[in-house]
Amino acid sequence: AQSVAQPEDQVNVAEGNPLTVKCTYSVSGNPYLFWYVQYPNRGLQFLLKYITGDNLVKGSYGFEAEFNKSQTSFHLKKPSALVSDSALYFCAVRDGNSGAGSYQLTFGKGTKLSVIP
């Protein structure tokens, strides 16, 4: 079974500082990994994904994520945080070995990012 963990319920960072939101996963096959962001009273917005290839993935709004197979991690990063980055961030995974008929995209519980001016 596939699973994803976001160990931090909340991350606080000062504006202009680098930010990291952590995500670890568990799958039996190759992982397909995604990050989404949710602003208040809005749906989820796709940020970036890792399918294969380069371990460093670049996405929207200056975000990037690093895939680390040995640590089964896919942490979200940004070199310089903005106050407007304050939102709820979700990591999600699909298992490449899940077999036909399984369409589950498993989400973490979310990490609330607060960027302090």
Add this chain to the structure above:
Amino acid sequence: ETGVTQTPRHLVMGMTNKKSLKCEQHLGHNAMYWYKQSAKKPLELMFVYSLEERVENNSVPSRFSPECPNSSHLFLHLHTLQPEDSALYLCASSQGMSLQYEQYFGPGTRLTVT
């Protein structure tokens, strides 16, 4: 905007009411999804449609009834709901069912069951 719209944005209904949630995607996608988002819980996948055929039903109670009349529209019909069904209901779409396709979400319908 993500190209996925949902109406209504807010809904309050009694336990004996019947109502419907509507979702429309303008992205030309072939797959559509209903999710339930409750406070302090991960997103729960409810239903998946691919090319207007239901391909997954995650043990959802029968008081929730989905309908997909075409690849652009998805409905969730609600009847005799319980207070614990109060949540944010999110619709999403993707280009297809393959593993690499990301999903695009609507803004959600905030449902309150009284």
